Amino acid sequence: MSEDTAADGDAATSEKLVELAKRRGYFFQSSGAYGGVGGFYTFGPQGASLKGNLEDAWRDRFAVAEGNMEIDAPTIMHEPVFEASGHLDGFDDMLIECPECGTSSRADHLVEDNTEYEDAESLPIPEVEEVIAEYELSCPECGAGLAGVAVEDFNLMFATNIGPGDAQPGYLRPETAQGIFVEFPRLKEYARNQLPFGVTQIGRAYRNEISPRRSIIRTREFTQAELEYFIDPETDDPDLESVADVEVSLYPASEQNAADGDEIETTIGDAVEEGIISSPWVAYFLGVAKPWYEAVGVDMDRFRFRQHLSGERAHYASDCWDAESEIDGNWIEMAGFAYRGDYDLSKHEEYSDDRFTIFKQYDEPKTVERATVDPDMSYLGPEFGGDAQAVVSELEDLAARDRSAFEGDSVEIDLEGETHEIPVEKTGFAVEEQTEAGEHITPHVVEPSFGVDRLVYTVLHHAYREDEVDGEERTYLDLEPEVAPTFVGVFPLQSDDELEAQANDIVADLRAEGLSVTYDDSGNIGRRYRRQDEVGTPFCVTVDYETIEEREAQRASDSASGDEPRADETTVTVRERDTTNQKRLPVDDLAETLAAIREGDLEFESL
Incomplete structure (x- = not known):
């Protein structure tokens, strides 16, 4: 039997985990044959599977369950995108x-x-x-x-060139978000121009880190899972009631700045009511994320949400909270929940030739006063030449912004740093009554942005266990069944044609049920169990001689009775990873039973 000596996961250290990850195929430094390159890691067979399962779990919760669409944008974008986004100057x-x-x-x-x-x-x-x-x-x-x-x-951005010769300068994207924002004019059509709506993306991002460190925690190439949720800040409210009772550990800026500050244990509903979290939308997504993190295997005793201090917020965020996990006594960021306001869409509208707004129709048409200009081009043309159209744009903006500027005999405009006076009579300025059916508004953006690589590391670290089984030390990963890279290991007890044939039939049945299965006939059964424990496989199925004897007895009985052959009534040994408990289960129901356990519909101990 198993006596767990580290049930809380404290046995894990980064050194132990990195060694296990390399040995068992979770992750390792890339290009090792050439000495490796700092900040780049390859996910091995186990790591790629775990990472993919976590991405699928994220997609199910934040795209499918929330009714959001998903896109896949290029990882290289040309320079104007990042000039508009502010990354050229502020990243x-x-x-x-x-x-x-x-x-x-x-x-x-x-x-x-x-x-x-x-x-x-x-x-x-x-x-x-x-x-x-x-x-x-x-x-x-x-x-x-x-x-x-x-x-x-x-x-931090990686620069590149797009095309030969006089190539366009481009950059590897430092976040997946810009690939969503630049496509907003088209994406809003897919959403039928109705707010709110969300767009998700899971993909690679690149940051030329000065000093990458701590294996896959800080790298130069990594995977993000991001949701950009577009809202009307005046009318759209989140479903706070659905997450109001979610219990959270919060570390707001006020506590971080206090001499004796500490984390606050509260609920999402109380945190909004007391003003700890100022944005209801950010609070909503914190409430969605907390139980999701728990479901995929993050230890809630080592998890919190920390608010960004004013000096560390990104240039686009008015508020941001990080989901953090504790690793070796240090807190690491796993996700950021930012209120980006209208910064991104306004910037892309300013720098591009497209409209990044949504037309909001009024319940009833409204009659409003609008200041307009109809400049005399016979005056502006000779006076300003090629800049005449820029002058028109400046006059239009000024009329919309400050109609009192046109009350005198002349109006001043700024053109490329120079001030020019234009006679008001030449501007065609007028205030007119107009009937409008609606207005164009710039949506605000709420962004939950998840780091997938750091989540992989956290889940592995929090799942690491050391115990003793029958006097022998054991290491295992207590991974949640829904994210474990392999769900079932199937073994023939010994090298035997009949045992191997039965084991291969079971492998085929389990895979047909959609379960991830590995087959192992190398070494004694104890070593095979240890291998699967160490990679976190929840269950192992062993085909032994009792299975063969049961099958032969059933065949003999069917032959003697002369009846039609009955359904397979043979059994196999099924071992559960954490407790090492074993049960004999019917082969005929095995695939269906294990699938139900994976979906959470059955408990192994209740069988």
Whole structure:
């Protein structure tokens, strides 16, 4: 029997997990034959399967169950997209370079690793430089002092060229979100121009990290699962009642800034009512995410939502909460839940030639006053030449924004930094009554953005167990059945033609039921159990001589009675991973029984 000595998962360390992951085919550094490249990892057979299962679980909850659509956009986009999104100017990390050995490090990470500062990312660069000098921090590679060394912004995007010759500059996307935002003019048509609606995407993103570390926790290529949910901020409200009772551990900015601040245990409903979470939409998605994380295997005793401090929020976010998991005593970000407002759509409308709004029809037509201009082009043309149309645009914007500017004899406009005066009589300015059926509004965006690689790491770390079975030490992964890479291992007890034939028949039946199955006839049965325990396979089926004897006895009985052969009544041994308990179950019902257990409709112990 099993006596678990680490039921809470504390036996796991990153070193043990990384070694297991490499040995059992979960993940390992890419291009090892060439020495490897920092920040790039390959998911092996087990890891790719676990990752795919987690992505499917995310898709089921955040796309299918929420009624959202899914797209798959390119991973390379040309420069204007990122100029509009702000990533060219505002997607930076703090770089410090050792003057002795040239090693580049993230300055905020050096501060966090060697001082009491926990969120150095939120500090301005001058303050980070002061902390480095105050604590006399040194290069992690050669030990040279870094006091007085300048900290600089380093843009994280990978640059490339699109096409030959005078190629267009492009970038590997640093987030999947922009692939959704730039397609909004078409996506809104698929949503029949009705708010709210959501668009999901699961795909690769790329960030040229200064110092990738901690295996797949911080890499240069990773997978994101993102939802961009478009709302009318004036009329659209989330279904808070459905998540109001979800219990959460929150670490708001106010507690982080307090000398004795701590996490707050509350519910989603109370957190909104008390103003801890300001956006009901962000609160809704936190309430959806919490039970989902628990369902896929994240330890809720090592899980919380932490609000971003003002200095660490992305340039597009007015508020953001991270889902964090505890790993080896440190909290890591697994997902961000950001209220992006109308930043993205407004920017893309400003920089592109398309409209990133939705027409909102009024219940009844309204009569409104509108300021309009009808400029005298016979005046503007000779006066401004090729800039005449730009002047018209400026006049239109000014009339809509501030009609009082046209009350004098002339009106001032700004054109490429120069101020110009134009006679009001030449602008054709007028205030007219118009009947309107609706208006164009720019939707706001709520974004739950999940890091899939970090979720894989967290699920493995939180599932790691060490115990003792029959006096022998054992390592196993307590993975949830719905995400485990392999659900069933099937073994013939020994090398025997009859045992192997029966085992192969069972493998075929289980796979036909849609279960992930592995067949193993190598080594003694105990070693085969240990192998499957270590990769987290929930159940093992062993075909033994009792199975064969039962089959022969049934054949003999059927032959003696002269009746039609009965359904297969033979049994096999089924072993459960966590407890190592075993039961004999009928072969004829095995596939259906195990499928029901995987779906949560049956409990193994109740069989």
